[in-house]
Amino acid sequence: MPTAVPIRFLLGDELCEPGGFDPHTTVLEWLRGRADRRGTKEGCAEGDCGACTVAVGERRGETVRYRAFNACILPLAALDGKQLLTVEDLAEAPRPGAALHPVQQAMVDTHGAQCGFCTPGFVMSLFTLHHRHRNEPDRPVNRSVIDRVLAGNLCRCTGYAPIVRAARRSVDAAGPDRFEQQAGRTAQRLAALERGDDARFTHDGVTWAAPRSLAALLEWLRECPDARMVAGATDVGLWVTKQLQRFETLLYVGEVEELRRVELTAPDGPLEIGAAVRYSDALDLLSAHYPGMREMLLRLGAEQVRNAGTIGGNIANGSPIGDMPPALIALGARLVLARAGAEGGIETREIDLEDFFIEYGRQDLRPGECVARVRLPLPRPDQYYSVYKISKRFVQDISALCGAFHVRLDGERVADARIAYGGMAGVPRRARAAEQALLGQVWSEDAIEHAREAMADDFEPLSDWRASSSYRMLAARNLLRRFWLESASGAPQRLVVGA
Ligand SMILES: Cc1cc2nc3c(=O)[nH]c(=O)nc-3n(C[C@H](O)[C@H](O)[C@H](O)COP(=O)(O)OP(=O)(O)OC[C@H]3O[C@@H](n4cnc5c(N)ncnc54)[C@H](O)[C@@H]3O)c2cc1C
Ligand code: FES
Ligand code: FES
Known part of the structure; x- marks a missing residue:
């Protein structure tokens, strides 16, 4: 050590x-x-x-x-x-x-x-x-x-x-x-107080390490693949205080320079968001590019949670009711995962974000890997995009359901449709049958009705204390209708409370 x-x-x-x-x-x-x-x-x-x-x-x-x-x-x-x-x-x-x-x-x-x-x-x-x-x-x-x-x-x-x-x-x-x-x-x-080296100490057999570079983080992960990564601790913190969980190694990713960057790699995109970027730091930029995401971002936790919590943590946690995954999947996000390569190098692989979520509690994160960044295509002028969150309280509440909708029109017809929900299955998931029902159709009430019906092939939602199965299905269908109504009225990317 x-x-x-x-x-x-x-x-x-x-x-x-x-x-x-x-x-x-x-x-x-x-x-x-x-x-x-x-x-x-x-x-x-x-x-x-x-x-x-x-x-x-x-x-x-x-x-x-x-x-x-x-x-x-x-x-x-x-x-x-x-x-x-x-x-x-x-x-x-x-x-x-x-x-x-x-x-x-x-x-x-x-x-x-x-x-x-x-x-x-x-x-x-x-x-x-x-x-x-x-x-x-x-x-x-x-x-x-x-x-x-x-x-x-x-x-x-x-x-x-x-x-x-x-x-x-x-x-x-x-x-x-x-x-x-x-x-x-x-x-x-x-x-x-800023340091060039990593902060690290061990107390009673528990180690804290705060590497400052991606290479150093991945080296730690190679040595201790079971280390618990910690970013904003807005999930991990509760496992400690409420479930009394203990970990042998806590690997803090909040100081890793490469994971804290937000960058536009070329003028036409993609937008790259590091896994350790906190909501507060991404809010203005994400809302500027994707105004339809802004209300959901402002309703994700509250100020204290957004100041600590990260987008990478939300993804890596794999919760079926995390708000970022559906919002990002509907945009066609790709996920970059990294692990230590040969001779101090870094190996990366890139997957569609939706493929990261295999089943409830299981993500496509291999031993020694971390979530490095999300890649988002920039919006096009012919697309509509909105995210809607349904929760019992307006702010500071976990979603019962979160629906994200992205449609691109060619003239009057739907050229591309991506619809993703949280809270409808064990993982955040696309409504592929509903998307198929829309493709090539005139963007109209008829097409929406067919897509709403097709959603029965996409989901069999669970009932829990947040919402019943039938409520979830009805709300999911109604959110699609709301998206259509708003897009038809020309206001799908509306600005919201707290602007
Ligand atoms: C009061 C409160 C309200 C909340 N409201 C919402 C809400 O409205 N919507 C919502 O979606 N969530 C909500 N959350 C949950 C939480 O804030 C989010 O999931 C947040 O994005 C987690 O990020 P974090 O940085 O705090 O992750 P952490 O708690 O630090 O980590 C979460 C998980 O991700 C892993 N991890 C972190 N970074 C990486 C990485 N780079 N690579 C691999 N694994 C990694 C950790 O090991 C852990 O398993 C709320 C939490 C609280 C406490
Ligand atoms: S005691 Fe910390 S938020 Fe309630
Ligand atoms: S004064 Fe706020 S809880 Fe009592």
Whole structure:
């Protein structure tokens, strides 16, 4: 085993090198158990309630960008090289009577707290909104943006109206706070923490490794094919906190440079998205190219989940109700998988994304392989594309059903049709019979009716607590009809809530 290279980060303004911890430790466990910071609360311990929200600062050139994360599922070791801010950091000084941060003062002034349990999480989410607004003053902060920022924070006492008022006030608060004033210096300190080598350590037989290049990641995978890869930990984190699973090696892919890139390899495509690209970092670009995907992206988890979760993690997890696979399959996405080759080289293979999902719980990922990137064709002017998500809550909820539709017309007739669903089978799957029923037909109500009927040959959906089989089938058929109605009215790629 290589020599340990321990992790270090800034906790507020202090350099912190927390040695001797199990790599499964979450930020929340460490804050409350070891760092004596109990302002951050535990509610659900599964990323749903936002009581544990903290701000994580990452260097962006000469400044720092703060984003909200759920500390309850974020591995402590993933903080390496970053700055962690908790509610204790915000006031001017850690003493009674010290001036509060503008977001704290706004919560006081608008009576935004009753029992207070959710309050530290709200304050931290509002803190990140305050900073984003200071850094991007041209992006308006309207009601839907505030709703979006607060969607991952649950309050059951106060009601949201005063908290929304606090958001408004804190955004309007004049002047930079001390974090903004110190941003240049903090960025320099973070730059000094950046490393050329991989962070790695072992505690009680459990190893954490954070390789910085794809070659190094694949070497780790060759040595430890059973290592559990971790990206945003928005799935893995729950296996640890809720199912109490333990892994011998946790292999963090979030620092692998090649997996964090989004690039257009040629002006006419394809668009390549690295497996470790987080939703928040891909949202604007994906929505610009595929506006029909935007609403689903904004409804995938909430801000804290999108700041951590990755597209590669969603695919690799293989869930039948993951939202990205149907959206990408309908676009004709290809998946690039990589593993270590001879003499330190990298071997890749490329498959259709739909072929990755073999059956429930089984994906086409060979020993030593990782998901490297997704390749997406760029949209053409003669195509219609939309994604619709059906869930019990509008945001921060897993889909009962997700339908993605892509049609290309040649004149009035359908030249190409790709329809993919999540939630209709044990894996995300195309509706091939429905597609066949559409091909060559005039894009009309008649053709849609035939395709809706043909869908009976495509799926026999299950009933579970999210939806019954008959509901799923009816909703899947109706989504196809909705897609046709919207395309016929010329608005299939509509823009949505929270734009
Ligand atoms: C509160 C909450 C709400 C959520 N809402 C939604 C939702 O609305 N829609 C939805 O689809 N999902 C949702 N999820 C699930 C989750 O956020 C997504 O599946 C997310 O994309 C997982 O990405 P991650 O980076 O966190 O993956 P991780 O949890 O880090 O990993 C997930 C799996 O992928 C593997 N893995 C990661 N990267 C690679 C790689 N490069 N190569 C091979 N294997 C890899 C891991 O080993 C693991 O098996 C939600 C989760 C939470 C906690
Ligand atoms: S404790 Fe509920 S999201 Fe973390
Ligand atoms: S003030 Fe009690 S849950 Fe929000």
